[in-house]
Amino acid sequence: MDCMIEIRSWLLALGVMLLQVSCCRTPAAADSTATADESPADTCLTDTVPPACSVTAEAATWQAGIVLDPLTIQKLNADSLFKIRAIDSTLLQRISGRSYQPGLGLHVSRLRYLQLLHINAEGRTQTGELICNRRIASDLLQIFRTLYDSAYVIERMVLVDDYEADDLRSMAANNTSCFNYRTVSGTGRLSRHATGMAVDINPRYNPCIDLRSGSVQPAAGAPYAHDRDTCTHPMLIRRGDLCHRLFRQYGFRWGGDWPASVGKRDYQHFAR
Ligand SMILES: [Zn+2]
Numbered sequence: 001m002d003c004m005i006e007i008r009s010w011l012l013a014l015g016v017m018l019l020q021v022s023c024c025r026t027p028a029a030a031d032s033t034a035t036a037d038e039s040p041a042d043t044c045l046t047d048t049v050p051p052a053c054s055v056t057a058e059a060a061t062w063q064a065g066i067v068l069d070p071l072t073i074q075k076l077n078a079d080s081l082f083k084i085r086a087i088d089s090t091l092l093q094r095i096s097g098r099s100y101q102p103g104l105g106l107h108v109s110r111l112r113y114l115q116l117l118h119i120n121a122e123g124r125t126q127t128g129e130l131i132c133n134r135r136i137a138s139d140l141l142q143i144f145r146t147l148y149d150s151a152y153v154i155e156r157m158v159l160v161d162d163y164e165a166d167d168l169r170s171m172a173a174n175n176t177s178c179f180n181y182r183t184v185s186g187t188g189r190l191s192r193h194a195t196g197m198a199v200d201i202n203p204r205y206n207p208c209i210d211l212r213s214g215s216v217q218p219a220a221g222a223p224y225a226h227d228r229d230t231c232t233h234p235m236l237i238r239r240g241d242l243c244h245r246l247f248r249q250y251g252f253r254w255g256g257d258w259p260a261s262v263g264k265r266d267y268q269h270f271a272r
């Protein structure tokens with residue numbers, strides 16, 4: 001293992017252990033006040049930071065993209081590393097003007113930060129993060145926990161803000177992400193990602209195809225755009241595989257199942 005990564009892993013482990021003593025937030029309850037088809041128009045437009053989003057030391061401690069060694073995971077217990085958090089002021093600062101547009105659409109109190117683990121392309125445990133709508137936070141945590149326990153490969157899970165909320169850059173890096181206040185590519189219509197209700201999984205291996213123009217996003221996903229049933233790549237999502245079954249089980253619709261009338265096949269996209 002790379003020495004620096006090992007040191008960072010132990011620093012992370014120490015921080016997490018301290019947090020176990022100081023505070024553990026339980027998963028958020030389902031949002032009974034939200035409408036069935038929440039759109040930015042029906043959400044709160046004020047942009048003050050509610051009390052629930054006050055600064056906590058714990059959120060600042062988590063760092064995504066770190067490879068953990070098996071001993072660290074054994075000592076910490078993976079259960080303690082999957083958490084749902086409110087968006088604190090540190091996170092708000094990180095996403096404002098990028099994936100989150102203050103004063104527009106969804107109020108930050110409707111978003112949740114997920115800290116989790118995933119198995120990376122080298123088969124090693126890596127720290128990950130995701131911001132989503134609070135309505136699906138618990139379900140997503142369950143889905144990603146099951147994927148982790150099943151050694152399902154997800155190459156990278158960092159906030160799209162690390163790519164300045166540029167979806168093309170995030171996709172090109174094969175980054176799995178959720179919330180991003182943006183429009184549907186090529187339209188002026190807000191995406192389900194704008195409300196944190198859609199997730200893109202391993203986008204390079206599950207590209208979005210425009211059925212009319214034939215264009216593929218990300219471009220690096222072109223080899224995986226067609227003949228998908230014959231491809232056995234572990235990050236490629238197929239109808240009926242574990243990833244597809246899990247999201248369907250929790251009520252998500254898959255972009256690979258969209259009818260031709262939509263004009264696109266978006267194999268990375270699960271939305272509710
Ligand atoms: Zn998507």
